[in-house]
Amino acid sequence: MSVLEAPRAPVPPKPRNPRTVLAGWVAGAVVVAVHVIAWRATDISIADLVDGWQGMADFLAEAVPPDLSPGLLRESAEASLVTLWIGLLGTTLSVPLSLMLALLAARGTSPAGWIYQITRGLLSFLRAVPDVVFALIFVTAVGLGPFPGVLALVTHNVGVMGKLWAETLEDADPGPATALRSAGAGRIQVAAHALLPSVMPQMVGLLLYRFDVNVRSSLVLGLVGAGGIGFLINQSIQLFQFDQMLTHILVVLVLIIAVDRLSAVVRRRLAPAGAS
Amino acid sequence: MLRLTGLAVRYGDREILRGIDIEVAAGELLAVLGANGSGKSTLLRAAAGLDPVSRGSITVADRQRRTMDIALVFQKIHLVGRRSALDNVCAGALGRLPLRRSLTPALFPRDVREEAMACLDRVGLANRAHDRAGRLSGGQQQRVAIARALCQRAPVVLADEPVSALDPAAAEQVLALLAELAHGEGLAVLAVLHQPDLARRHADRIVGLRDGAVVLEGDPRQPVDGLYADREPEAVR
Ligand SMILES: Nc1ncnc2c1ncn2[C@@H]1O[C@H](COP(=O)(O)OP(=O)(O)OP(=O)(O)O)[C@@H](O)[C@H]1O
Ligand SMILES: [Mg+2]
Numbered sequence: 001m002s003v004l005e006a007p008r009a010p011v012p013p014k015p016r017n018p019r020t021v022l023a024g025w026v027a028g029a030v031v032v033a034v035h036v037i038a039w040r041a042t043d044i045s046i047a048d049l050v051d052g053w054q055g056m057a058d059f060l061a062e063a064v065p066p067d068l069s070p071g072l073l074r075e076s077a078e079a080s081l082v083t084l085w086i087g088l089l090g091t092t093l094s095v096p097l098s099l100m101l102a103l104l105a106a107r108g109t110s111p112a113g114w115i116y117q118i119t120r121g122l123l124s125f126l127r128a129v130p131d132v133v134f135a136l137i138f139v140t141a142v143g144l145g146p147f148p149g150v151l152a153l154v155t156h157n158v159g160v161m162g163k164l165w166a167e168t169l170e171d172a173d174p175g176p177a178t179a180l181r182s183a184g185a186g187r188i189q190v191a192a193h194a195l196l197p198s199v200m201p202q203m204v205g206l207l208l209y210r211f212d213v214n215v216r217s218s219l220v221l222g223l224v225g226a227g228g229i230g231f232l233i234n235q236s237i238q239l240f241q242f243d244q245m246l247t248h249i250l251v252v253l254v255l256i257i258a259v260d261r262l263s264a265v266v267r268r269r270l271a272p273a274g275a276s
Numbered sequence: 277m278l279r280l281t282g283l284a285v286r287y288g289d290r291e292i293l294r295g296i297d298i299e300v301a302a303g304e305l306l307a308v309l310g311a312n313g314s315g316k317s318t319l320l321r322a323a324a325g326l327d328p329v330s331r332g333s334i335t336v337a338d339r340q341r342r343t344m345d346i347a348l349v350f351q352k353i354h355l356v357g358r359r360s361a362l363d364n365v366c367a368g369a370l371g372r373l374p375l376r377r378s379l380t381p382a383l384f385p386r387d388v389r390e391e392a393m394a395c396l397d398r399v400g401l402a403n404r405a406h407d408r409a410g411r412l413s414g415g416q417q418q419r420v421a422i423a424r425a426l427c428q429r430a431p432v433v434l435a436d437e438p439v440s441a442l443d444p445a446a447a448e449q450v451l452a453l454l455a456e457l458a459h460g461e462g463l464a465v466l467a468v469l470h471q472p473d474l475a476r477r478h479a480d481r482i483v484g485l486r487d488g489a490v491v492l493e494g495d496p497r498q499p500v501d502g503l504y505a506d507r508e509p510e511a512v513r
Pocket of ligand 2: 351
């Protein structure tokens with residue numbers, strides 16, 4: 001039988017529930033209304049943008065060409081490395097605490113309901129406070145430099161990674177865990193031998209993703225005095241050395257692309273191993 | 277050895293098991309037969325303490341059941357795919373290991389690893405000890421799961437459809453192994469089977485379940501058609 005002769009059947013009209021239709025219109029109206037409010041509250045003004053165009057052009061004219069003198073490049077590269085190290089330590093130093101809190105904040109592994117609730121609350125708090133705010137706090141506590149940057153990243157990252165890991169643990173196949181529990185294994189043993197090995201690739205993937213994000217965040221932390229290339233960018237803006245600023249930005253661009261590629265490659269390598 | 281008395285299990289307001297009495301003696305292989313949905317898996321899970329029991333008692337050697345007393349081989353196998361066959365078998369011993377000797381497989385005491393190796397050897401998989409469990413065939417995984425149960429050293433072994441994924445020759449081997457555990461080592465073995473023919477040849481006794489109740493019991497050579505006959509197929513219910 002050729003395709004043309006294939007049997008056909010009329011498609012009945014899709015039944016429309018008037019309440020779903022109404023709900024669709026209401027949802028649409030709400031979205032529009034919210035945008036109108038947001039537009040007003042943020043003082044969006046096309047006119048200001050047009051007026052300010054000249055200022056931006058001047059800014060760019062001064063920034064191009066970037067200052068490529070070897071001394072500055074060296075300084076920039078060194079500061080970029082510091083940014084990288086801040087991002088690295090901010091990620092790895094948060095691993096032990098993230099893991100502990102993730103285990104306490106995952107339904108399958110949390111010892112009690114109230115511990116689950118408290119841990120979830122703590123993680124939400126750490127996530128809700130931006131790392132820049134933590135950086136400002138730690139700068140006042142331990143002074144300017146990369147160290148408060150590391151502390152800020154660790155603190156915020158525990159909140160994010162703890163939650164991501166907890167959710168990964170909750171999504172793990174409960175079968176092997178049940179099997180070990182029925183063999184008399186305790187809570188920690190079940191986590192160590194059934195859950196963690198099953199979700200290890202996902203957890204490492206999330207860790208790399210956070211490393212990627214943290215390197216970029218540590219750049220911003222530099223702007224508030226927590227060391228690294230962000231600090232230099234801030235300095236060059238305040239001294240109106242826009243050509244130097246552009247140099248720093250280009251150098252850091254290279255760094256960020258490199259980290260991004262690296263973490264993508266590693267994550268891709270992990271993926272096939274995860275298929276078990 | 278294992279004694280279930282008046283065992284009842286409910287899910288919501290549905291009574292899945294309705295007062296089951298079953299005994300398995302040490303050295304005996306008991307086959308449990310029954311149609312899909314008759315409550316076989318529920319029976320095993322309840323006996324092993326995984327599902328709450330609404331009525332009845334479970335004793336092992338005339339004492340209240342402890343978790344370690346019963347080793348359960350699951351219908352869905354439940355191995356950790358990313359760990360080696362040997363590590364999976366070692367995990368059967370977790371219940372008797374202190375935490376500091378059991379946080380990673382590398383910490384397992386040598387005697388546990390050697391015992392696990394012997395268990396793998398019993399199921400004929402010594403040569404795959406270091407392969408990832410997830411890379412083994414379904415039948416091989418089933419045998420690893422049995423080895424894990426052996427490593428638990430429980431006097432009672434419950435196996436839920438241990439041969440449903442196996443080819444006829446492998447099924448024959450696994451049942452011979454279960455029979456040998458019962459007859460040779462004096463374990464009380466209960467296996468859920470869907471093949472009356474295998475039960476007839478290997479089991480010492482059979483129990484037939486229907487709608488959560490025991491409807492026949494005794495000689496494995498008796499006819500069991502009644503268990504599966506004139507039943508509304510589950511899908512249409
Ligand atoms: N967690 C659960 N919640 C509600 N009902 C359940 C649950 N587990 C099982 N049941 C019900 O209990 C009944 C018995 O299920 P069970 O898995 O014990 O059957 P079975 O005899 O093992 O079947 P099969 O041969 O298909 O493995 C089924 O009707 C099933 O729908
Ligand atoms: Mg079943």
